[in-house]
Structure formats: structure tokens, C-alpha cells
Amino acid sequence: MLPSFTLDSRTLLTWSEGAPLLCDKRHILVACLPKSGSTWLSEILSRLPGFARVDLVPFFDRREQELAFERMLVAHHLDYVAQHHCRYSQATDRCLRTFSIKPVVLVRDIFDCMVSLKDHMDRGAADPAARVGPVAYVPDAYYAWPDEARLNFIVDMCAPWYFNFVVSWLDCHDAVWVRYEDLLADPRLTVARIADSLAISVGDEAVDGALAAAAAAPTRRNVAKAGRGGTLSARQRRHIEQMASYYPGRDFSAIGIGRLAARGAA
Numbered sequence: 214m215l216p217s218f219t220l221d222s223r224t225l226l227t228w229s230e231g232a233p234l235l236c237d238k239r240h241i242l243v244a245c246l247p248k249s250g251s252t253w254l255s256e257i258l259s260r261l262p263g264f265a266r267v268d269l270v271p272f273f274d275r276r277e278q279e280l281a282f283e284r285m286l287v288a289h290h291l292d293y294v295a296q297h298h299c300r301y302s303q304a305t306d307r308c309l310r311t312f313s314i315k316p317v318v319l320v321r322d323i324f325d326c327m328v329s330l331k332d333h334m335d336r337g338a339a340d341p342a343a344r345v346g347p348v349a350y351v352p353d354a355y356y357a358w359p360d361e362a363r364l365n366f367i368v369d370m371c372a373p374w375y376f377n378f379v380v381s382w383l384d385c386h387d388a389v390w391v392r393y394e395d396l397l398a399d400p401r402l403t404v405a406r407i408a409d410s411l412a413i414s415v416g417d418e419a420v421d422g423a424l425a426a427a428a429a430a431p432t433r434r435n436v437a438k439a440g441r442g443g444t445l446s447a448r449q450r451r452h453i454e455q456m457a458s459y460y461p462g463r464d465f466s467a468i469g470i471g472r473l474a475a476r477g478a479a
Contacts, residue, residue, distance in 0.1 A: 234289060236313040240469060242269070242280075243296040244403055246263075246375055247348055248329035248466075249321040250393045251449025255296035256430050257404055258422035261415055269295040277347045280308040292375050301388075303383040315411050318382045321393035322469035325373055331389045348374045361446070369451045373421060376456050379468060392467055400424055401472060442469070 241258060245251030259266035269284045270276075278297040286294075289312060299305060301316075309316060331350075337344035338356045349370040353376060382388055389410045396403045401420055408415045442450075457463075457470045465471075 218280075218301040220350075223468075229388045233311055233313065238290060238313070239264070239292045239411070240312060241411065242299070242309070242316045243294065243319055244299045244301070244316050244378075245296060245319040246321055246326060246378060246389075247298055247346060248326050248333060248398055250289055251296050251298075251319050253427060254317075254319055254391070254396060255294050256427040257400065257423050259294040260426040261405065261413070262327050262419050263292045264374075265291050266292065266390045267293045267295050268297075270297060270299075274345050275347065275350065280305060285312045287315070298378070300378050301385045306385070313449050316382075316385060316388045316442065317391055317407055317411075318385070318388045319391045319393065319396075320379060321364075322439065322446070322468050323372065323444055323465075324438060324445055324450060324469055325366065327367050327372065327449070327453070328441040328444055330371060332365050332385070334367065335363065362447070362451065368445070368452055372453050372456055376460070379465065380463060383463060390467060396417070397439060 241264075243251055243255045243258065245254075255266065258264065261479075267284070267288045268287065270278045271281050271284060280297070280299060285308060308314065310355045314351055334351055334355070335343075336349060344351045349366075351366075355366060358366070374435045384391075389407055391403060391407060401417075401424060404420050404423065405415075405417075407413075408420070445453075454470060457465050
């Protein structure tokens with residue numbers, strides 16, 4: 214049984230004012246793009262000494278994965294890692310500050326994401342859980358379409374959420390950004406960098422142990438390689454780049470897009 218954690222009424226009422234709650238625990242939120250290796254990374258981090266894995270949202274399905282007060286309150290006494298497709302906002306910022314949560318923002322080349330996301334969605338005919346999520350509503354007709362039409366759907370309907378996620382987190386100035394490609398190339402170095410950035414004292418042995426434990430756990434890894442976006446058509450790549458051009462001055466290099474002209478001049 215988890216130890217009880219209670220607050221008096223006065224403290225609870227300060228939630229509306231965003232007052233930080235007393236905390237001597239370590240709280241990590243892996244805010245992540247779908248199909249960016251987030252289950253793998255959060256599994257590794259939760260295997261570091263002393264950490265538990267928790268959910269900070271009450272339900273999943275098609276809802277946006279907004280952090281829930283009651284969940285954060287119950288988990289406040291734990292050292293934990295939570296993994297959610299959560300966008301940044303003033304409400305998210307208040308959650309992070311009130312509950313002393315450190316955000317790790319995990320991203321991946323967006324072109325690779327589209328191909329991996331299609332693989333995931335395609336499993337929805339046999340696995341209903343693969344059809345749901347905050348990114349887009351997948352119609353039943355999707356499973357009768359040819360591959361190109363399915364990929365067009367993913368690019369047209371899902372990529373906008375990806376940009377919403379990335380642009381929102383660019384406004385968070387204390388987030389630790391992690392690229393899937395770096396995690397894949399050198400997981401040990403990437404995890405050590407995250408721990409150092411969050412002032413979590415762990416030795417090489419602890420990192421190696423967490424990596425080994427995560428490797429033995431089911432983490433829904435797909436093909437797990439970079440460069441899959443090369444199969445996108447020129448039209449599909451151009452459409453994604455046009456979306457990026459709506460945000461002049463924003464740096465999308467972390468998701469594989471160079472600096473582009475503003476949409477009006479594109």
C-alpha cells in the first residue's frame with residue numbers, strides 16, 4: 214500500500230494561485246512525440262535507483278493527455294517518471310512549477326515519425342488500442358485504403374499536432390530536449406546527460422543497470438532505426454515543410470527540418 218499523502222484545505226486552495234507545494238522528491242515528465250521512443254526512454258529512467266513509473270492523466274483513449282491535479286497530488290511523495298504526449302501551455306507550466314516536475318522533451322525526425330506512426334495505425338485493424346490517441350481520429354475507412362492514401366492521411370491529419378507540440382515546448386525555457394536519434398545512437402550517454410541536466414546523481418553502474426532492465430521490458434519498439442522518412446513522397450515531404458513555414462524564426466532542426474522561409478514567401 215502506498216503511504217498516505219494529505220494536505221490541509223488551505224494548501225489545497227493555493228492550487229488556484231499556482232503556489233509550489235513542498236517537495237523533496239524527484240519528478241520527471243517525459244513529454245514526447247508519438248513514435249519517438251518514449252516508452253523506451255521512460256522505462257530506462259524509471260529503472261534508475263529510487264524511481265517509480267506513474268501516469269499523471271486519469272484516462273487515455275482519444276483525449277488530450279493534460280496533466281491531472283489529483284494524479285500529481287497522489288504521486289507527489291514519490292520519485293517518479295511519467296510519460297505523456299502532453300503539449301506545453303500556461304496550465305502545463307503551472308503543473309510543473311506547483312508539483313516540482315522537470316520536463317524532458319523527446320522528439321524525433323518528423324518524416325521518420327510519419328512512417329512509424331503509419332505502421333502503428335495500421336495495426337489498428339486487429340488492435341483497437343493502436344487506433345486511439347490525441348493526434349488524430351482514424352476513420353474505419355482508413356483500413357481499406359491503399360498504403361499511399363494511408364500515409365497521406367497521417368501526413369495531412371497528424372503532422373499538425375506534431376508542430377503544435379514542438380512549437381509549444383519551444384516556449385518552455387527549462388526543458389531538457391532529447392532527440393530519439395541520439396538516444397538510439399548512444400543510450401548510455403543520453404541517459405547520463407539527462408541525469409546530469411536534472412541534477413540526478415547516478416553512477417555508470419546504475420545507468421547500465423537501467424538500460425539492461427529496460428532492454429528486457431516490453432517497450433513497443435517498432436523498427437527502431439533512423440532514416441525511415443526517406444520513403445515519403447516529394448509531395449508529402451513538401452507538405453510537412455510547408456507546415457513548418459507557418460512558424461518563421463522557429464528552429465525545427467531537432468525534428469529534421471532546416472530553417473524555412475515564412476509561409477507567405479514560400
